Structures are given as C-alpha cells and as structure tokens.
C-alpha cells in the first residue's frame with residue numbers, strides 16, 4: 001500500500017535529500033544533486049523503481065521516530081517480540097562523494113534484521129550490474145556507481161536484481177551501512193567512518209540550530225521549519241530549492257504533478273526572508289551571490305527559476321515508466337513555467353535584497369546595479385498581463401498580486417535610495433512608477449460592490465495572494481479594503497478554515513483539469529492577515545491548527561486536503577515552511593508589541 005506523503009521523513013546533506021518511510025524504506029533519492037536522476041524512485045512507482053529498506057524481519061511499520069535534537073539525523077524506533085532497535089539515518093554534509101548512512105543500534109534484547117537494496121538508476125528505469133569489490137558491493141550503470149559497505153559479519157547476497165542482507169543486532173551493538181555515489185569512471189571513493197560522520201553531522205546541525213534567534217510560540221516547529229529550509233539550500237552555490245521532489249500530486253490520481261527541484265526566484269526570496277528573520281545572514285549573502293551569477297545578462301532574459309547552479313534550460317518532460325504516486329500521472333521532470341512571464345518575481349527579488357541590506361549584509365555594487373537594471377525593465381513591462389505567482393497555464397491576465405509586487409519593486413528601490421542617498425539612481429522616477437501602479441491597482445483590481453480586491457482586473461474571482469497586501473505595505477492593515485478582502489477570501493476560498501489559493505472549479509484561470517487541496521502557505525497568510533487586522537485570537541487559533549498539521553517529524557507538503565486529512569503535493573515544500581516561520585514572527589512581534 002502506498003504510504004501517505006506525510007509518512008516520509010527528510011534527510012539530506014545540503015546537496016541532495018532522501019525520503020525515508022515509516023516502513024524503514026528510503027523511497028526517494030537523487031544523486032549526486034537535488035535535480036539529478038533518482039536512483040530510488042519507489043515513491044513514484046513501486047519497489048522495482050528503486051528503494052532501500054532496513055527493518056526487523058517481518059515488521060511493517062516503526063513504533064516511533066523523530067530527529068535527534070535539532071538536527072536532520074533521523075532516529076526510527078522498532079519494537080519487536082524479541083527486542084528493540086533504533087535505525088539512525090543521515091547524510092553527512094560533504095565536500096566529496098555523497099553518502100547515505102544507516103546505523104542500526106540494539107537497544108534491548110536481540111532483533112533479527114533484514115535489508116533489501118534495489119538500485120535503479122535514471123528514475124527507476126535502469127537495473128545496474130552489481131559485483132563484489134573487497135568489502136563492498138558496487139552497482140554500476142552508465143555514469144553512475146553506488147558502493148555499499150557494511151560490517152563483515154552481515155550476510156549479504158544477490159537476489160532478483162537486488163542486494164539482500166540479514167543480521168542480528170543485540171543490545172548495545174551497532175551495525176552500520178554506508179551507501180556512496182561516485183562517478184563510475186573514477187577510482188573507488190574514499191572510505192568514511194560512519195560513527196565519526198554521525199558525530200560530525202550532529203555537531204554541524206547542533207551548531208547551526210543554536211544560532212536561531214526566534215523566541216515565541218511553537219518554537220520547536222519554527223526551528224524544524226528552519227532546518228528544513230536549510231536542508232533545501234544547495235550549499236556549493238547558495239541556490240535554494242522549492243522542494244526536493246517531483247510530481248507528488250496536488251490531487252490523488254490527478255495530473256497536477258510538477259517538478260520542484262529548481263530554484264524559483266520567488267520561493268527562494270521568501271525562504272531568505274524566513275532565514276534572515278531568524279538570524280541566518282550567511283545564507284542570504286550566499287543566495288545574493290547565486291542570484292547575481294544566475295541572472296547575469298539582459299534583464300529581458302530573466303527567468304523565474306534556475307537550476308541549483310544557475311542552469312537555464314529546464315525542459316519539461318514526462319517519465320512514462322513511472323505510474324506516479326497513487327497512480328497520479330504524468331511524472332514530470334523540468335518545468336514549463338520556466339518560460340513564463342511572472343511580474344511578481346521582480347518585487348520579491350527587490351524586497352529580499354532590500355531586507356538583506358537592512359540586516360547588515362555588506363552592500364555589493366553589482367547587486368545594486370542588478371536592481372537598477374531590473375527596475376528599468378519593469379518600468380517598461382509592468383503594464384503587461386502575466387502568468388502570475390500561481391504560474392497558471394491558462395491565458396495571461398492582469399493579476400492583482402503581480403501588480404502589487406511590481407509596486408513593491410519600485411517601493412524598495414525608493415526606500416533604498418532614501419536610506420542611502422550616495423547610491424546612484426533616480427528616486428523620483430521610481431516614486432512616480434510606484435504611485436502610478438498603486439493608483440491603477442486601486443482603480444482596477446478593487447470591487448467596491450463586494451468590498452474586496454479580486455484576482456485580476458475586472459474579474460469576479462478571488463485570490464489568496466491578495467492577503468499579502470498589508471504584509472508588503474501596499475495598504476495599511478486597517479484600510480477597509482484590506483479588511484473586506486480578508487473577509488471575502490475567508491468566506492469564499494476556505495475549506496474547514498484552510499485556504500485555497502483560488503477557485504479551480506471552472507479550470508478557466510489555471511487552464512488545468514481536476515481539483516487541488518487547500519494551499520498551506522495561503523492559510524498561513526490568512527493567519528497573518530487576521531493578526532494584522534486585529535483578530536488576534538482567530539489568528540492564533542488558525543496558527544495552532546496549521547502547526548497541528550505538521551507530520552510526526554514536523555514536515556509540511558505544499559497542500560492539505562481537509563476531507564481526507566492528507567497532505568498533498570511536493571514534500572517537504574519550502575513555501576509551507578516559509579509560511580509557518582512567517583506567521584510565528586508576525587504573532588511573536590504582535591505579542592511583544594502588546
């Protein structure tokens with residue numbers, strides 16, 4: 001039976017990530033990078049698409065699990081008739097070949113364990129040749145090789161294109177497995193001691209988590225969200241992934257399945273905001289440098305997303321041999337949204353660079369030059385319709401949120417020039433642009449009869465992104481149009497109190513068939529808007545409910561279906577964790593302000 005999406009836990013090494021199920025199986029892992037082909041893709045098909053399970057013989061589901069302290073080291077507990085074991089799963093942060101390490105520790109009694117490793121390169125399609133090499137098994141096909149090492153007394157054999165092991169663990173005993181990816185043409189990878197690697201990995205995360213400055217409600221959930229966001233950063237470049245998965249569906253059995261293993265300017269700008277708020281400035285500096293490299297060139301060629309190292313070609317294709325999570329096909333790689341025109345990204349980029357400057361990151365001349373050239377481009381394009389932040393696949397429109405974010409771009413330029421008059425730039429020019437956008441939005445995006453901003457100019461549809469109007473400073477929270485918009489979104493776009501991003505009933509706006517769940521980041525935005533418009537109790541109640549949706553290991557997917565109680569969409573999703581951190585800060589600030 002397919003496990004629930006939120007039955008998976010995340011481990012990773014800041015270059016890639018794996019999903020481990022409650023049954024002890026690693027069902028998703030791309031090597032060596034987040035966006036490489038998966039060698040374990042069972043989550044999108046079945047065991048024959050690659051997985052690695054370690055569990056007590058005959059056991060199906062673990063007794064409990066959690067992360068060791070504030071780390072990304074997963075501890076899964078198994079209780080059997082004969083004893084108890086803990087399996088410790090982790091990926092050491094690295095400057096060498098990626099390792100996935102699994103250490104089985106006996107806690108009480110004696111437990112018979114079994115392991116099955118099915119490597120299937122290229123998203124579950126290629127069965128490698130496996131051979132012995134001293135104390136390793138090595139699987140090779142094409143450019144990939146994976147080396148498996150365990151303790152000498154572990155009995156290992158090949159069976160039906162898989163590598164099986166069987167062993168017994170007594171109380172106090174430890175048995176380690178190390179799986180290492182390596183380019184197949186190179187000499188064997190260096191040996192790494194798994195026990196030392198575990199100590200180092202714990203120390204790395206301990207040190208990082210201790211730097212969190214957040215004090216306020218649900219601190220544990222906030223720290224877990226920050227760790228998850230950090231796990232989605234691609235350390236070699238500073239790029240930030242939207243999620244580590246592709247094609248986990250927004251509707252079970254549906255077609256709304258997308259590849260999120262790229263760096264969206266929008267998602268990463270917002271991630272940066274969350275990390276900066278909690279005191280993590282190094283990541284902001286690294287991301288700014290990634291941005292400068294990625295977008296270099298003509299501002300007209302700016303893309304809304306890039307690969308982890310700034311790659312520009314991300315063609316969307318489907319993988320027909322994978323039947324999809326819960327038969328949700330197609331499974332896609334790449335993302336056609338890369339070629340879309342989305343005005344809001346200019347606002348998000350300008351805002352995050354503005355905030356980085358405010359946080360004391362030393363200004364960088366190239367960054368300001370980039371901002372000026374983006375604004376110059378925006379000045380001539382903001383009046384055009386676009387695909388908007390939801391990346392609709394229907395016709396372009398004058399989306400309200402897009403125009404509001406164009407206003408943000410001009411506003412942050414004005415504010416930067418006002419705070420540092422030594423910078424080159426024409427504040428009056430950007431002020432005029434800002435005022436013109438503001439006037440147009442208020443005239444064309446607001447429905448005075450219903451007292452709400454609408455999704456796009458002249459439309460009757462609503463859009464949860466308009467909840468951001470007070471957050472970004474476009475209008476004050478007590479403006480009656482803001483209060484009316486919050487009420488309208490609440491009345492028309494919520495299901496069981498959680499928020500849909502817009503109505504998909506007609507399919508006319510996003511051009512896609514089928515339904516989707518409530519969108520978690522939008523639900524956090526509602527909590528923010530409630531707090532900002534003075535409804536503190538309702539904001540807190542919604543925040544508590546949202547935190548209550550996090551999985552047993554504190555993770556959130558992109559969406560939630562209140563009818564089935566299941567999380568949906570790619571997992572874990574930066575957007576949702578950004579929302580959690582953002583609302584925590586809004587509530588904490590309001591509490592401090594009294």
Ligand SMILES: OC[C@H]1O[C@H](O[C@H]2O[C@H](CO)[C@@H](O)[C@H](O)[C@H]2O)[C@H](O)[C@@H](O)[C@@H]1O
Nearest residue numbers: 242258264266267335337389390391392
């Ligand atoms: O709704 C259709 C679109 O869905 C995806 O976009 C969503 O994910 C992005 C990454 O987190 C996010 O930036 C965007 O706001 C979301 O709507 C998908 O990437 C698109 O290709 C698709 O058209």
